[in-house]
Amino acid sequence: MRTLKILLQKEVRQIFRNKIILRIATIMPIMQFIILPLAANFEIKNINVVAVDHDHSVDSRKLLSDITSSGYFRLIAYDNTFDEAYKYIETDKADVVLEIPAGFERNLVREGSQKIFIAFNAINGTKAGLGAGYLRTIVTDYNKDIALDWMPSVQSKGELGINVVPLDWFNPQRNYKLALIPGILGMLVTLLSCFLTALNIVKEKEIGTIEQINVSPIRKRDFILAKLIPFWILAMIVFTLGLILSYLLYHIATVGNLLVLYAFVAVYLLAILGFGLLVSTYSETQQQSMFIMFFFVMIFILLAGLFTPIESMPRWAQLITKFNPLAYLVTVIRMVMLKGSGLIDILPQIEVVAIMAVVLNVWAVFNYKKKV
């Protein structure tokens, strides 16, 4: 116990001695946490439309104004031919070309149906898919409107009217910040924990001080624990600051029990710090350690289910996410902060992360050999 205390003293001193590292580890993530959520907005609105209206009739104009007044689309230009309009898509100035053929109104009256041509820039498939969906809804409404205008008798014959009511649980304002900020906080805390610990043991190897530890009677367990605890506390502090900031800046208050959230984060940090130390014990130079950690951190972050849903991934990638501790953090932090889930709800996740914590730390202790 006394050895551990003294080792801890050494580690804490070393951390506080290097002011630059301390600043990078705390101020940088917090600055990013203040700025980056402002970018977090997937909302599909202001889809830019170029209209090619060959008809110039009352009805074609009404269709266009219906589309622009929906709030999703923005008419940026009129053009005479499809080819000219297509240039807007090539240069990324527009996302959609909407072509209304000549005789639109006439055909609508005479033949009862008329096609319009729509071309989406679908490189971003999500945006195009949603845009096409919105457009369909608008056209369906428009169909209903003109039917009513032209033959009021239709409605009274009993047209089906289904009212689709979307209910957005836990986030009724459909606020992207609310949906993403807890996850972003989790990611930043993970980033700093991973990289700081990955550098730690290997630095002692590189500058040679590890030999002094190796020849001393310090037990391996104590050595690893002394490396772990200061970073655990540091990460907890950054996490707490993040919670306070998300309340002050974005008014996100935790719906669920804060103690439950902290209980999970405490276990989670043990797992992720253990992983950092494990990487550190395997590496010979700081560069190696950082490259390996970078490889894993990218996978942790991009396969965490925050930016793209896990359900959309192929089976084998979903299997990988089962071994991704950050995926559990993102799930749990959302559950507790936004949905108000309790301890029983997150029990399965706690179990998995606790197993990870034990395995990774024991592995790190075993893999740290007191030999050169």
Added chain:
Amino acid sequence: MKQFLSFVRKEFRHVLRDRRVLLILFGMPVVQVLLFGFALSNEIKNTKIVIVDYAKDYASQQITTKIGASQYFEIEKNLLTHEQLLSAFKKGDIKEAVVFPANFAQDLAGNKEAQIQIITDATDLNPSNQIVSYLTNIILNYQAEQNKLQKIPIQIIPETRMLYNPQLKGAPNFVPGVMALVLLLVCVLMTAVSIVKEKETGTMEVLLVSPMKPWTIIVSKAVPYLILSLIDLVSILLLSVFVLEVPLQGNLLLLLAESTLFIITCLMLGILISIQTSSQQVAMLISLIGMLMPAMMLGGFMFPIENMPYALQLISNIIPSKWYYIIVKNVMIKGTGFSAVWKETLILAGITLLLFFVSLKKFKIRLQ
């Protein structure tokens, strides 16, 4: 010139000596692009959806069948009360539910407005948006079909074409984005250690007393990594085209030239970091903690830049991967020529020159 070449040779030896780092440098970008190219997507497919049918009449059955028949959804029928639904949502078992209230068909026939509720877990807004949109479309389709039976004579039929990506896959958007992100971080990380490592190990003194000019030191530090990165680039491109099936529409030479420019930009950024810092730790932490999240979130491929507040749009301009992402999308997927990307190219070239001259200016030829 001879001096320069022998210096490049020295740097090459340094790079090739550390086998483990070399293995990582070759393997990592390739694995990452492959992994993320497959895994990142917002496509909705086989999403489990719970149908809570209080009506149990022909109309609700018909709509349920239609939802089940679409490729997007897998149906799970379950009659849950509001409390049960809420607790299932809290556990995270269910993320979407469709609720048919009692007397649905009666309301529909009786000319009243019949309601269908679509409940989604809006803590994950992206899929929730799409699911609502797809379900609404299925329901509207049903409605249109039923109305057709009653002969409403007026119909506008939108005929939609999806350019560049007819199947609305994730890859055409995410692969260029991931390529830009991975290349940026790997290249910066490589050179970020290069000069500061010499400072740390003390070999910098030897360099400084040699007749080498600062610009030769900088350039020869970058050359080996440039060659390494080009090999990475070629393997990434091969994988993107043949494994991830991202179309290569444009001119390959143009794409390679633009990529080389981007790689040089990133290497220069790494060099500047290396010159400005005092230890490898600081250099690496700045490149990773400092750049990973900003490059990911402001690079344009995750979040649309036009949605960001103006100040952030401005900040996004200094992120090189943003420009490269635009270039790759245009050249690789749309197949446009240089005329469409000259502006982005010019900006990247400008950033590179700026980084080079700042590095040169900051390069200290004396030890502290």
